[in-house]
Amino acid sequence: MNKIEPDQFTGSLSALNIKSTLQIPSQNSNSTISSETCGLGWTFELHGSQAGISSSYYGGYSYLQGPYKLSMAFGSLSQTTTYQLASVECELQVPNYGTVTHLSKKDTLPGPSLYIGDIAQYTVEDYGNATLTCTVILRPLPAATPSKLVAERISAVTLGSLDGQNFVDTKVYAYTRRSSGGAINPRPIFIHSTIIDQYGCKPLSLLFGKAEGLLSEDALLDLHRLPESQETLAALDYRDDSDLEDEDTVDAPEYPLQSLFDWNAASKKSKKKFTNAASSAAHDPTLPNILRDVPHSEILDAVGQCQNALRYGRIKVLSNGAYRTWHAIIRYIYTGSIEFAPIRSTKRPRPTPEACSPKSVYRIADEYGMDTLKQMAYKEIIGGITAENVIDELFSYFAHMYPAVHDHGMKVLLEKKSDPTVRGAIMERSNSHGEGTMEPHEKETMNKIMAQLI
Template sequence: MSEPIVLHKKKRSPGKRRVASQHQAGLLALPIASGLAAQAAPVVSRSRDEVQRAALLASVVGQSFEDVKFWAYSRRTSDGAVDTPLSLLANSRLIRKTSSHFGFLLAAGFAESGVADMDAPYPSTRPSFTEMYDYASDSDLDDQEEVEDLPSTGEQSLPVSEAGGPRAPAMDEHSLEEGGKGQQKARLDESESEDHTEKIIAKPGKVVFLEDIAYTTWKAFIVYAYLGEVNFAPLKSENKARPSLTHSHTPPPCSPKSMYRLAEKYDIPDLKKDALKSIQSKLSPHNILEEIFSTFTSLYPAVQSIELEYLHAHSNDSGIRARLPKWLEAMEDGHLPRGAAGIVASLIDKLTTLPQMKQCPSGCNGSISNHCNNCGRSYT
């Protein structure tokens, strides 16, 4: 699913920059596509530090460091939908530096006709939820029950009506996270009259709506674009608590699987390599079967390859063998994704080629160890 960018048609008035309302102008959606990215002006070949330095120096003379605003969904509801869009601010030049796919979206068409108000609330013309999110098990989405059980932080979730449409929440102007940058709970300004056709652009920039990337993942990606650092959280199958952000200078944690998916989508090799390495480091005999038979793994051959290699290397583990029948039963019932049969077949082939341990003739549980009189090496 592509990410549309909102462009508002605007009019000019003496002394003020004005933009036509969404009611009059409508929305123009531009998808991120590899074909379109090739048409964009190439990003100047400079290092991340040089791009960041240029942006900071420009901010000294009044140019805003954050010139693009992203809206991304943050919560998975009990019925499987994804909702609660939150906002993040970023510097477009640093985002563009990570991948040519962002060139068309953030570089081309940055003329006056493409300017939107970054201070505007979440538009009432857009849905506040989606049922088309294509990564149902994304651990970077908060579950509805978890969000509702959290202590109040002064922020409010976006309520949804019984008919499935959004209702206007009772909120103050902006609710920003620690540091004053980035997070704003989505709110719908339905009190504004539809007849009011013009409004002043308080903070000009671009506004992008991400339809299939979680807020937590995108927040971590922006930090990666700035610093080149990622803080990967444990896999859900490890049954470990996600570390809390205790230091303001530490990148926010995110799922390595969610970040791998993002890096694959936007063709960012270094980030994809880091995420894959993190996934590999978190494999164990306790979670390998859950991971290798997951829908996520079935979609990415590179992930399946490293997990299959791990499974083969540990195929003689008693815990893996004890849990394998449960997964075979799930495959028989049709509950495993496509490709599961091939994984099982390769595992069976591996097990049949393993050297058999020699058992003690007296029936003991131990094995017989042979000793070479020449080199002194022991073997079974």
């Protein structure tokens, strides 16, 4: 069954309506026919007799032979924990006749398919092309409550410090800039793995791990030093991340990878000072000599050397997102809030240095199953797609990777197709990007647009 028109997305994230209109082929030798992929990845299936699904013509009357069983196949969507199926409404339409089959039930998409109902045998005068219109209504599942609230997670770590536990046990490096050779200039984020673990997202817990049990000298890490081999990432995991600064950005800050201070030498020097002081005090054990005044700078120097030399922890280097993106996500885990920047095609400035790309957040949230954060990023993305930038967004690699974003862009395009801005952008794209210079995903997008507009 082929689509007569693109899927229509209406409603909002709180109740998303997706309408698919399909044409039933008049002759088909298969006992089961499937539709094109619809909505967020499902298909509709008609199951007929072993003789196949067909229509026939006798004495001026046409017969749509049946009965047929109508069902939905969800494929990989059966594993989602983001949406529940609120209802499905299907309507079979033929010339001069029509019938409706309704099904209303809630389902968290646990299985590979869902039976909708039977379409009985019909006798239809002047039978033409039958169409099947199915409207699927999705509602988001209630957001999973983290195992512990933000304040409770932070308090647990803070109170643990009273017993000598470190505030930081993991150091995460993410890259800040993009060069011709890959990602460069990594910058650290200091975290406590317990806070991440208690957020309740298992993939993130596995990513950052729990830095406990690192009590041997073999596990000692210099949390102020990144291995030289990881100062540059040869290949970006994401080709078009607006949270990465370009190498020629004038005001991009420099972040030193390591201190120039020689901690080993400093530790030895500090130890030598302590030994000399102890030796001197042994010859004059009076209270004034034991409790002597020490300059404040000397105390800070000694404490800093000891802390840095004896810190236990774990270092992680992230290649699948920019520093700004990961910093915002970790801050969201710590505080429950996040600030998004406008999508780049709007040409609006970033409101603050901390504001991150919603596309970059969407990609990582999708990868690690952070459904609530993914929905927040999706709402920000589609809210920024207008007649002025819909063509840029449709041809982006991001839209190619994520069908939900692409389909929303197509919806905006069809709604605004008579807008001079949209028509001009299509012509400009066609003239300036010939087929020979287009990326494969751009050619695919252009073909879809032309099929809808011609």
